[in-house]
Amino acid sequence: MRPLGDSPLVRNDKTLVLAHDHGVEHGPKQFAGVEERLDPNTIFEMATHDAVTALAVGKGLTETYYPSYKDDVNLLAKLNGGSDLWMGDPYSAHNWTVDYAAELDVDAIGYTIYPGVNKEPEMFEDFRPVQESARDHDLPIALWAYPRGQAVKEHRSKEIIAYAARLGLELGSDFTKVKYPRSKENMEYAVKSAADNRVLLSGGSKASDREFLELVEDCMDVGVAGLAVGRNVWQRENPYEMLDMLEAVVFEGASADDVL
Ligand code: FBP
Known part of the structure:
Protein backbone atom coordinates (compact mmCIF):
# COMPACT_ATOMS: atom_id res chain seq x y z
CA MET A 1 0.00 0.00 0.00
CA ARG A 2 1.37 3.41 -0.91
CA PRO A 3 2.20 5.05 2.44
CA LEU A 4 0.33 8.25 3.20
CA GLY A 5 2.71 9.53 5.85
CA ASP A 6 0.86 11.36 8.58
CA SER A 7 -2.14 12.17 6.38
CA PRO A 8 -5.09 13.21 8.54
CA LEU A 9 -7.35 11.27 6.17
CA VAL A 10 -6.45 8.01 7.86
CA ARG A 11 -7.13 7.06 11.45
CA ASN A 12 -6.40 3.48 12.65
CA ASP A 13 -5.89 2.67 8.93
CA LYS A 14 -9.46 3.70 8.21
CA THR A 15 -11.08 6.68 6.51
CA LEU A 16 -14.44 8.41 6.63
CA VAL A 17 -15.02 11.11 4.05
CA LEU A 18 -18.15 13.22 4.41
CA ALA A 19 -19.14 13.77 0.76
CA HIS A 20 -20.88 17.02 -0.01
CA ASP A 21 -20.66 17.68 -3.74
CA HIS A 22 -24.39 17.07 -4.15
CA GLY A 23 -25.16 20.78 -4.68
CA VAL A 24 -23.25 20.41 -7.95
CA GLU A 25 -24.25 16.86 -8.86
CA HIS A 26 -27.94 17.02 -8.02
CA GLY A 27 -28.86 20.53 -6.87
CA PRO A 28 -31.11 21.85 -4.11
CA LYS A 29 -33.69 19.05 -4.45
CA GLN A 30 -31.27 16.91 -2.42
CA PHE A 31 -31.99 19.13 0.59
CA ALA A 32 -35.76 18.46 0.71
CA GLY A 33 -36.75 18.06 4.34
CA VAL A 34 -33.38 19.33 5.59
CA GLU A 35 -33.41 22.81 4.01
CA GLU A 36 -31.32 24.23 6.84
CA ARG A 37 -28.40 22.22 5.38
CA LEU A 38 -28.46 24.43 2.30
CA ASP A 39 -26.24 26.57 4.51
CA PRO A 40 -22.79 24.98 4.05
CA ASN A 41 -21.81 26.11 7.56
CA THR A 42 -24.02 23.30 8.89
CA ILE A 43 -22.01 20.76 6.85
CA PHE A 44 -18.60 22.17 7.80
CA GLU A 45 -19.77 22.07 11.42
CA MET A 46 -20.73 18.38 10.94
CA ALA A 47 -17.29 17.68 9.50
CA THR A 48 -15.70 18.74 12.79
CA HIS A 49 -17.07 15.50 14.31
CA ASP A 50 -14.21 13.13 15.25
CA ALA A 51 -15.53 10.43 12.93
CA VAL A 52 -14.96 12.56 9.83
CA THR A 53 -11.41 12.31 8.53
CA ALA A 54 -12.13 14.63 5.57
CA LEU A 55 -14.89 16.72 4.04
CA ALA A 56 -15.21 16.49 0.22
CA VAL A 57 -16.46 19.71 -1.35
CA GLY A 58 -15.90 21.71 -4.52
CA LYS A 59 -14.12 24.97 -5.21
CA GLY A 60 -16.80 27.48 -4.25
CA LEU A 61 -17.49 25.96 -0.82
CA THR A 62 -13.76 25.61 -0.19
CA GLU A 63 -13.05 29.25 -1.01
CA THR A 64 -15.97 30.62 0.97
CA TYR A 65 -16.24 28.43 4.07
CA TYR A 66 -13.02 26.48 4.56
CA PRO A 67 -11.01 29.47 5.89
CA SER A 68 -13.26 29.58 8.99
CA TYR A 69 -12.94 25.82 9.66
CA LYS A 70 -9.32 25.16 8.70
CA ASP A 71 -8.26 24.27 12.22
CA ASP A 72 -10.99 21.66 12.68
CA VAL A 73 -11.73 20.19 9.24
CA ASN A 74 -9.54 18.23 6.79
CA LEU A 75 -10.53 19.16 3.30
CA LEU A 76 -10.67 16.89 0.26
CA ALA A 77 -10.88 19.10 -2.81
CA LYS A 78 -13.34 17.64 -5.32
CA LEU A 79 -11.92 18.99 -8.54
CA ASN A 80 -14.55 17.96 -11.06
CA GLY A 81 -18.30 17.65 -11.11
CA GLY A 82 -21.29 18.29 -13.30
CA SER A 83 -24.98 18.97 -12.87
CA ASP A 84 -27.68 16.42 -13.58
CA LEU A 85 -29.24 18.88 -16.03
CA TRP A 86 -26.68 17.73 -18.60
CA MET A 87 -28.29 15.10 -20.82
CA GLY A 88 -25.27 14.03 -22.89
CA ASP A 89 -22.93 11.11 -22.40
CA PRO A 90 -21.66 11.29 -18.78
CA TYR A 91 -18.58 13.47 -18.47
CA SER A 92 -17.24 15.63 -15.68
CA ALA A 93 -14.90 18.55 -16.33
CA HIS A 94 -12.66 19.94 -13.62
CA ASN A 95 -13.14 23.53 -12.64
CA TRP A 96 -10.09 23.99 -10.44
CA THR A 97 -6.54 22.77 -10.45
CA VAL A 98 -4.45 20.90 -7.92
CA ASP A 99 -2.15 23.96 -7.74
CA TYR A 100 -5.03 26.21 -6.76
CA ALA A 101 -6.38 23.64 -4.27
CA ALA A 102 -2.90 23.39 -2.73
CA GLU A 103 -2.81 27.19 -2.47
CA LEU A 104 -6.06 26.98 -0.47
CA ASP A 105 -4.25 24.54 1.84
CA VAL A 106 -6.39 21.44 1.26
CA ASP A 107 -5.42 17.98 2.55
CA ALA A 108 -6.36 15.75 -0.38
CA ILE A 109 -7.67 15.67 -3.94
CA GLY A 110 -10.87 14.00 -5.20
CA TYR A 111 -11.73 13.27 -8.80
CA THR A 112 -14.54 11.42 -10.62
CA ILE A 113 -14.07 9.18 -13.64
CA TYR A 114 -16.81 7.37 -15.54
CA PRO A 115 -15.14 4.28 -17.06
CA GLY A 116 -17.05 3.02 -20.09
CA VAL A 117 -18.45 6.32 -21.35
CA ASN A 118 -17.74 7.59 -24.88
CA LYS A 119 -15.46 10.22 -23.39
CA GLU A 120 -13.48 7.75 -21.30
CA PRO A 121 -10.23 8.56 -23.14
CA GLU A 122 -10.69 12.28 -22.38
CA MET A 123 -11.54 11.56 -18.74
CA PHE A 124 -8.44 9.43 -18.28
CA GLU A 125 -6.34 12.07 -20.02
CA ASP A 126 -7.90 14.82 -17.85
CA PHE A 127 -7.02 12.82 -14.75
CA ARG A 128 -3.35 12.38 -15.73
CA PRO A 129 -2.13 15.93 -14.89
CA VAL A 130 -4.35 15.98 -11.79
CA GLN A 131 -2.74 12.78 -10.53
CA GLU A 132 0.80 13.93 -11.33
CA SER A 133 0.29 17.36 -9.83
CA ALA A 134 -1.19 15.83 -6.66
CA ARG A 135 1.95 13.72 -6.34
CA ASP A 136 4.08 16.88 -6.75
CA HIS A 137 2.18 18.48 -3.90
CA ASP A 138 2.21 15.28 -1.84
CA VAL A 178 -17.05 2.51 -5.58
CA LYS A 179 -20.77 1.82 -5.29
CA TYR A 180 -21.87 -1.28 -3.41
CA PRO A 181 -21.83 -4.29 -5.78
CA ARG A 182 -24.97 -5.83 -4.25
CA SER A 183 -23.32 -8.40 -1.95
CA LYS A 184 -20.61 -8.75 0.65
CA GLU A 185 -18.86 -11.42 -1.46
CA ASN A 186 -18.81 -9.12 -4.48
CA MET A 187 -17.33 -6.34 -2.36
CA GLU A 188 -14.65 -8.72 -1.12
CA TYR A 189 -13.75 -9.45 -4.76
CA ALA A 190 -13.54 -5.70 -5.47
CA VAL A 191 -11.18 -5.21 -2.50
CA LYS A 192 -9.04 -8.12 -3.70
CA SER A 193 -9.02 -6.76 -7.26
CA ALA A 194 -7.79 -3.40 -5.98
CA ALA A 195 -4.75 -5.09 -4.37
CA ASP A 196 -2.93 -2.33 -2.46
CA ASN A 197 -5.39 0.42 -3.30
CA ARG A 198 -7.77 1.48 -0.52
CA VAL A 199 -11.40 0.87 -1.48
CA LEU A 200 -14.05 3.21 -0.06
CA LEU A 201 -17.75 2.45 -0.02
CA SER A 202 -19.94 5.08 -1.66
CA GLY A 203 -22.80 5.73 0.74
CA GLY A 204 -25.80 5.77 -1.61
CA SER A 205 -29.30 7.08 -1.08
CA LYS A 206 -30.64 7.38 2.45
CA ALA A 207 -31.47 4.04 4.05
CA SER A 208 -32.72 3.10 7.52
CA ASP A 209 -30.13 3.20 10.32
CA ARG A 210 -30.01 -0.59 10.49
CA GLU A 211 -29.80 -1.13 6.76
CA PHE A 212 -26.99 1.37 6.34
CA LEU A 213 -24.97 0.29 9.37
CA GLU A 214 -25.22 -3.39 8.44
CA LEU A 215 -23.97 -2.50 4.97
CA VAL A 216 -21.03 -0.61 6.46
CA GLU A 217 -20.27 -3.49 8.85
CA ASP A 218 -20.28 -6.00 5.95
CA CYS A 219 -17.93 -3.81 3.94
CA MET A 220 -15.53 -3.30 6.86
CA ASP A 221 -15.54 -7.09 7.40
CA VAL A 222 -14.22 -7.71 3.89
CA GLY A 223 -11.39 -5.19 4.03
CA VAL A 224 -12.89 -1.95 2.79
CA ALA A 225 -10.78 0.99 4.01
CA GLY A 226 -13.76 3.08 5.03
CA LEU A 227 -16.42 5.12 3.35
CA ALA A 228 -17.21 8.31 1.55
CA VAL A 229 -20.75 9.05 2.56
CA GLY A 230 -23.06 11.94 1.91
CA ARG A 231 -26.81 11.52 2.04
CA ASN A 232 -26.77 8.79 4.71
CA VAL A 233 -25.28 11.34 7.08
CA TRP A 234 -26.28 14.87 6.18
CA GLN A 235 -29.83 14.10 4.99
CA ARG A 236 -30.61 12.65 8.43
CA GLU A 237 -32.51 14.59 11.01
CA ASN A 238 -29.76 13.76 13.49
CA PRO A 239 -26.51 13.35 11.54
CA TYR A 240 -24.43 13.48 14.71
CA GLU A 241 -26.06 10.34 16.08
CA MET A 242 -25.23 8.53 12.82
CA LEU A 243 -21.65 9.83 12.95
CA ASP A 244 -21.30 8.51 16.52
CA MET A 245 -22.44 5.07 15.33
CA LEU A 246 -20.23 5.15 12.22
CA GLU A 247 -17.24 6.08 14.34
CA ALA A 248 -17.69 2.89 16.36
CA VAL A 249 -18.29 0.65 13.32
CA VAL A 250 -15.60 2.09 11.04
CA PHE A 251 -12.79 2.84 13.49
CA GLU A 252 -13.46 0.61 16.48
CA GLY A 253 -14.73 -2.59 14.84
CA ALA A 254 -18.18 -2.44 16.46
CA SER A 255 -21.09 -4.22 14.82
CA ALA A 256 -24.36 -2.65 13.74
CA ASP A 257 -26.07 -4.52 16.58
CA ASP A 258 -23.57 -3.11 19.10
CA VAL A 259 -24.38 0.47 18.24
CA LEU A 260 -28.13 0.31 17.55
P1 FBP B 1 -23.76 9.56 -1.32
O1 FBP B 1 -23.13 8.94 -0.12
O2 FBP B 1 -24.81 10.55 -0.95
O3 FBP B 1 -24.24 8.50 -2.28
O4 FBP B 1 -22.64 10.41 -2.05
C1 FBP B 1 -21.63 9.79 -2.76
C2 FBP B 1 -21.48 10.42 -4.11
O5 FBP B 1 -20.35 9.91 -4.78
C3 FBP B 1 -21.34 11.93 -4.07
O6 FBP B 1 -20.03 12.33 -3.83
C4 FBP B 1 -21.90 12.31 -5.40
O7 FBP B 1 -22.50 13.55 -5.38
C5 FBP B 1 -22.93 11.28 -5.65
O8 FBP B 1 -22.59 10.14 -4.89
C6 FBP B 1 -22.99 10.94 -7.10
O9 FBP B 1 -23.69 9.75 -7.28
P2 FBP B 1 -24.52 9.55 -8.60
O10 FBP B 1 -23.63 9.97 -9.72
O11 FBP B 1 -24.86 8.11 -8.62
O12 FBP B 1 -25.69 10.42 -8.45
Whole structure:
Protein backbone atom coordinates (compact mmCIF):
# COMPACT_ATOMS: atom_id res chain seq x y z
CA MET A 1 0.00 0.00 0.00
CA ARG A 2 1.37 3.41 -0.91
CA PRO A 3 2.20 5.05 2.44
CA LEU A 4 0.33 8.25 3.20
CA GLY A 5 2.71 9.53 5.85
CA ASP A 6 0.86 11.36 8.58
CA SER A 7 -2.14 12.17 6.38
CA PRO A 8 -5.09 13.21 8.54
CA LEU A 9 -7.35 11.27 6.17
CA VAL A 10 -6.45 8.01 7.86
CA ARG A 11 -7.13 7.06 11.45
CA ASN A 12 -6.40 3.48 12.65
CA ASP A 13 -5.89 2.67 8.93
CA LYS A 14 -9.46 3.70 8.21
CA THR A 15 -11.08 6.68 6.51
CA LEU A 16 -14.44 8.41 6.63
CA VAL A 17 -15.02 11.11 4.05
CA LEU A 18 -18.15 13.22 4.41
CA ALA A 19 -19.14 13.77 0.76
CA HIS A 20 -20.88 17.02 -0.01
CA ASP A 21 -20.66 17.68 -3.74
CA HIS A 22 -24.39 17.07 -4.15
CA GLY A 23 -25.16 20.78 -4.68
CA VAL A 24 -23.25 20.41 -7.95
CA GLU A 25 -24.25 16.86 -8.86
CA HIS A 26 -27.94 17.02 -8.02
CA GLY A 27 -28.86 20.53 -6.87
CA PRO A 28 -31.11 21.85 -4.11
CA LYS A 29 -33.69 19.05 -4.45
CA GLN A 30 -31.27 16.91 -2.42
CA PHE A 31 -31.99 19.13 0.59
CA ALA A 32 -35.76 18.46 0.71
CA GLY A 33 -36.75 18.06 4.34
CA VAL A 34 -33.38 19.33 5.59
CA GLU A 35 -33.41 22.81 4.01
CA GLU A 36 -31.32 24.23 6.84
CA ARG A 37 -28.40 22.22 5.38
CA LEU A 38 -28.46 24.43 2.30
CA ASP A 39 -26.24 26.57 4.51
CA PRO A 40 -22.79 24.98 4.05
CA ASN A 41 -21.81 26.11 7.56
CA THR A 42 -24.02 23.30 8.89
CA ILE A 43 -22.01 20.76 6.85
CA PHE A 44 -18.60 22.17 7.80
CA GLU A 45 -19.77 22.07 11.42
CA MET A 46 -20.73 18.38 10.94
CA ALA A 47 -17.29 17.68 9.50
CA THR A 48 -15.70 18.74 12.79
CA HIS A 49 -17.07 15.50 14.31
CA ASP A 50 -14.21 13.13 15.25
CA ALA A 51 -15.53 10.43 12.93
CA VAL A 52 -14.96 12.56 9.83
CA THR A 53 -11.41 12.31 8.53
CA ALA A 54 -12.13 14.63 5.57
CA LEU A 55 -14.89 16.72 4.04
CA ALA A 56 -15.21 16.49 0.22
CA VAL A 57 -16.46 19.71 -1.35
CA GLY A 58 -15.90 21.71 -4.52
CA LYS A 59 -14.12 24.97 -5.21
CA GLY A 60 -16.80 27.48 -4.25
CA LEU A 61 -17.49 25.96 -0.82
CA THR A 62 -13.76 25.61 -0.19
CA GLU A 63 -13.05 29.25 -1.01
CA THR A 64 -15.97 30.62 0.97
CA TYR A 65 -16.24 28.43 4.07
CA TYR A 66 -13.02 26.48 4.56
CA PRO A 67 -11.01 29.47 5.89
CA SER A 68 -13.26 29.58 8.99
CA TYR A 69 -12.94 25.82 9.66
CA LYS A 70 -9.32 25.16 8.70
CA ASP A 71 -8.26 24.27 12.22
CA ASP A 72 -10.99 21.66 12.68
CA VAL A 73 -11.73 20.19 9.24
CA ASN A 74 -9.54 18.23 6.79
CA LEU A 75 -10.53 19.16 3.30
CA LEU A 76 -10.67 16.89 0.26
CA ALA A 77 -10.88 19.10 -2.81
CA LYS A 78 -13.34 17.64 -5.32
CA LEU A 79 -11.92 18.99 -8.54
CA ASN A 80 -14.55 17.96 -11.06
CA GLY A 81 -18.30 17.65 -11.11
CA GLY A 82 -21.29 18.29 -13.30
CA SER A 83 -24.98 18.97 -12.87
CA ASP A 84 -27.68 16.42 -13.58
CA LEU A 85 -29.24 18.88 -16.03
CA TRP A 86 -26.68 17.73 -18.60
CA MET A 87 -28.29 15.10 -20.82
CA GLY A 88 -25.27 14.03 -22.89
CA ASP A 89 -22.93 11.11 -22.40
CA PRO A 90 -21.66 11.29 -18.78
CA TYR A 91 -18.58 13.47 -18.47
CA SER A 92 -17.24 15.63 -15.68
CA ALA A 93 -14.90 18.55 -16.33
CA HIS A 94 -12.66 19.94 -13.62
CA ASN A 95 -13.14 23.53 -12.64
CA TRP A 96 -10.09 23.99 -10.44
CA THR A 97 -6.54 22.77 -10.45
CA VAL A 98 -4.45 20.90 -7.92
CA ASP A 99 -2.15 23.96 -7.74
CA TYR A 100 -5.03 26.21 -6.76
CA ALA A 101 -6.38 23.64 -4.27
CA ALA A 102 -2.90 23.39 -2.73
CA GLU A 103 -2.81 27.19 -2.47
CA LEU A 104 -6.06 26.98 -0.47
CA ASP A 105 -4.25 24.54 1.84
CA VAL A 106 -6.39 21.44 1.26
CA ASP A 107 -5.42 17.98 2.55
CA ALA A 108 -6.36 15.75 -0.38
CA ILE A 109 -7.67 15.67 -3.94
CA GLY A 110 -10.87 14.00 -5.20
CA TYR A 111 -11.73 13.27 -8.80
CA THR A 112 -14.54 11.42 -10.62
CA ILE A 113 -14.07 9.18 -13.64
CA TYR A 114 -16.81 7.37 -15.54
CA PRO A 115 -15.14 4.28 -17.06
CA GLY A 116 -17.05 3.02 -20.09
CA VAL A 117 -18.45 6.32 -21.35
CA ASN A 118 -17.74 7.59 -24.88
CA LYS A 119 -15.46 10.22 -23.39
CA GLU A 120 -13.48 7.75 -21.30
CA PRO A 121 -10.23 8.56 -23.14
CA GLU A 122 -10.69 12.28 -22.38
CA MET A 123 -11.54 11.56 -18.74
CA PHE A 124 -8.44 9.43 -18.28
CA GLU A 125 -6.34 12.07 -20.02
CA ASP A 126 -7.90 14.82 -17.85
CA PHE A 127 -7.02 12.82 -14.75
CA ARG A 128 -3.35 12.38 -15.73
CA PRO A 129 -2.13 15.93 -14.89
CA VAL A 130 -4.35 15.98 -11.79
CA GLN A 131 -2.74 12.78 -10.53
CA GLU A 132 0.80 13.93 -11.33
CA SER A 133 0.29 17.36 -9.83
CA ALA A 134 -1.19 15.83 -6.66
CA ARG A 135 1.95 13.72 -6.34
CA ASP A 136 4.08 16.88 -6.75
CA HIS A 137 2.18 18.48 -3.90
CA ASP A 138 2.21 15.28 -1.84
CA LEU A 139 -1.60 15.28 -1.63
CA PRO A 140 -3.44 11.92 -1.40
CA ILE A 141 -5.87 11.23 -4.24
CA ALA A 142 -9.34 9.73 -3.97
CA LEU A 143 -10.89 8.56 -7.21
CA TRP A 144 -14.68 8.31 -7.54
CA ALA A 145 -14.82 5.39 -10.06
CA TYR A 146 -18.36 5.11 -11.42
CA PRO A 147 -18.69 2.93 -14.54
CA ARG A 148 -21.38 4.27 -16.88
CA GLY A 149 -22.15 4.41 -20.59
CA GLN A 150 -23.75 2.20 -23.19
CA ALA A 151 -21.44 -0.76 -22.70
CA VAL A 152 -22.09 -0.92 -18.96
CA LYS A 153 -25.34 -2.84 -18.75
CA GLU A 154 -25.32 -3.36 -14.99
CA HIS A 155 -23.25 -0.73 -13.26
CA ARG A 156 -23.20 -2.51 -9.87
CA SER A 157 -22.32 -6.01 -11.06
CA LYS A 158 -19.51 -7.98 -9.45
CA GLU A 159 -17.16 -7.61 -12.41
CA ILE A 160 -17.93 -3.96 -13.11
CA ILE A 161 -17.33 -2.80 -9.53
CA ALA A 162 -14.17 -4.90 -9.24
CA TYR A 163 -12.98 -3.33 -12.50
CA ALA A 164 -13.71 0.16 -11.13
CA ALA A 165 -11.75 -0.64 -7.95
CA ARG A 166 -8.85 -1.99 -9.99
CA LEU A 167 -8.75 1.14 -12.15
CA GLY A 168 -7.93 3.19 -9.09
CA LEU A 169 -4.79 1.16 -8.55
CA GLU A 170 -3.89 1.26 -12.23
CA LEU A 171 -4.45 5.01 -12.69
CA GLY A 172 -2.56 5.93 -9.54
CA SER A 173 -5.05 6.92 -6.86
CA ASP A 174 -4.63 6.23 -3.14
CA PHE A 175 -8.32 5.61 -2.50
CA THR A 176 -11.00 4.40 -4.90
CA LYS A 177 -14.61 5.00 -4.10
CA VAL A 178 -17.05 2.51 -5.58
CA LYS A 179 -20.77 1.82 -5.29
CA TYR A 180 -21.87 -1.28 -3.41
CA PRO A 181 -21.83 -4.29 -5.78
CA ARG A 182 -24.97 -5.83 -4.25
CA SER A 183 -23.32 -8.40 -1.95
CA LYS A 184 -20.61 -8.75 0.65
CA GLU A 185 -18.86 -11.42 -1.46
CA ASN A 186 -18.81 -9.12 -4.48
CA MET A 187 -17.33 -6.34 -2.36
CA GLU A 188 -14.65 -8.72 -1.12
CA TYR A 189 -13.75 -9.45 -4.76
CA ALA A 190 -13.54 -5.70 -5.47
CA VAL A 191 -11.18 -5.21 -2.50
CA LYS A 192 -9.04 -8.12 -3.70
CA SER A 193 -9.02 -6.76 -7.26
CA ALA A 194 -7.79 -3.40 -5.98
CA ALA A 195 -4.75 -5.09 -4.37
CA ASP A 196 -2.93 -2.33 -2.46
CA ASN A 197 -5.39 0.42 -3.30
CA ARG A 198 -7.77 1.48 -0.52
CA VAL A 199 -11.40 0.87 -1.48
CA LEU A 200 -14.05 3.21 -0.06
CA LEU A 201 -17.75 2.45 -0.02
CA SER A 202 -19.94 5.08 -1.66
CA GLY A 203 -22.80 5.73 0.74
CA GLY A 204 -25.80 5.77 -1.61
CA SER A 205 -29.30 7.08 -1.08
CA LYS A 206 -30.64 7.38 2.45
CA ALA A 207 -31.47 4.04 4.05
CA SER A 208 -32.72 3.10 7.52
CA ASP A 209 -30.13 3.20 10.32
CA ARG A 210 -30.01 -0.59 10.49
CA GLU A 211 -29.80 -1.13 6.76
CA PHE A 212 -26.99 1.37 6.34
CA LEU A 213 -24.97 0.29 9.37
CA GLU A 214 -25.22 -3.39 8.44
CA LEU A 215 -23.97 -2.50 4.97
CA VAL A 216 -21.03 -0.61 6.46
CA GLU A 217 -20.27 -3.49 8.85
CA ASP A 218 -20.28 -6.00 5.95
CA CYS A 219 -17.93 -3.81 3.94
CA MET A 220 -15.53 -3.30 6.86
CA ASP A 221 -15.54 -7.09 7.40
CA VAL A 222 -14.22 -7.71 3.89
CA GLY A 223 -11.39 -5.19 4.03
CA VAL A 224 -12.89 -1.95 2.79
CA ALA A 225 -10.78 0.99 4.01
CA GLY A 226 -13.76 3.08 5.03
CA LEU A 227 -16.42 5.12 3.35
CA ALA A 228 -17.21 8.31 1.55
CA VAL A 229 -20.75 9.05 2.56
CA GLY A 230 -23.06 11.94 1.91
CA ARG A 231 -26.81 11.52 2.04
CA ASN A 232 -26.77 8.79 4.71
CA VAL A 233 -25.28 11.34 7.08
CA TRP A 234 -26.28 14.87 6.18
CA GLN A 235 -29.83 14.10 4.99
CA ARG A 236 -30.61 12.65 8.43
CA GLU A 237 -32.51 14.59 11.01
CA ASN A 238 -29.76 13.76 13.49
CA PRO A 239 -26.51 13.35 11.54
CA TYR A 240 -24.43 13.48 14.71
CA GLU A 241 -26.06 10.34 16.08
CA MET A 242 -25.23 8.53 12.82
CA LEU A 243 -21.65 9.83 12.95
CA ASP A 244 -21.30 8.51 16.52
CA MET A 245 -22.44 5.07 15.33
CA LEU A 246 -20.23 5.15 12.22
CA GLU A 247 -17.24 6.08 14.34
CA ALA A 248 -17.69 2.89 16.36
CA VAL A 249 -18.29 0.65 13.32
CA VAL A 250 -15.60 2.09 11.04
CA PHE A 251 -12.79 2.84 13.49
CA GLU A 252 -13.46 0.61 16.48
CA GLY A 253 -14.73 -2.59 14.84
CA ALA A 254 -18.18 -2.44 16.46
CA SER A 255 -21.09 -4.22 14.82
CA ALA A 256 -24.36 -2.65 13.74
CA ASP A 257 -26.07 -4.52 16.58
CA ASP A 258 -23.57 -3.11 19.10
CA VAL A 259 -24.38 0.47 18.24
CA LEU A 260 -28.13 0.31 17.55
P1 FBP B 1 -23.76 9.56 -1.32
O1 FBP B 1 -23.13 8.94 -0.12
O2 FBP B 1 -24.81 10.55 -0.95
O3 FBP B 1 -24.24 8.50 -2.28
O4 FBP B 1 -22.64 10.41 -2.05
C1 FBP B 1 -21.63 9.79 -2.76
C2 FBP B 1 -21.48 10.42 -4.11
O5 FBP B 1 -20.35 9.91 -4.78
C3 FBP B 1 -21.34 11.93 -4.07
O6 FBP B 1 -20.03 12.33 -3.83
C4 FBP B 1 -21.90 12.31 -5.40
O7 FBP B 1 -22.50 13.55 -5.38
C5 FBP B 1 -22.93 11.28 -5.65
O8 FBP B 1 -22.59 10.14 -4.89
C6 FBP B 1 -22.99 10.94 -7.10
O9 FBP B 1 -23.69 9.75 -7.28
P2 FBP B 1 -24.52 9.55 -8.60
O10 FBP B 1 -23.63 9.97 -9.72
O11 FBP B 1 -24.86 8.11 -8.62
O12 FBP B 1 -25.69 10.42 -8.45
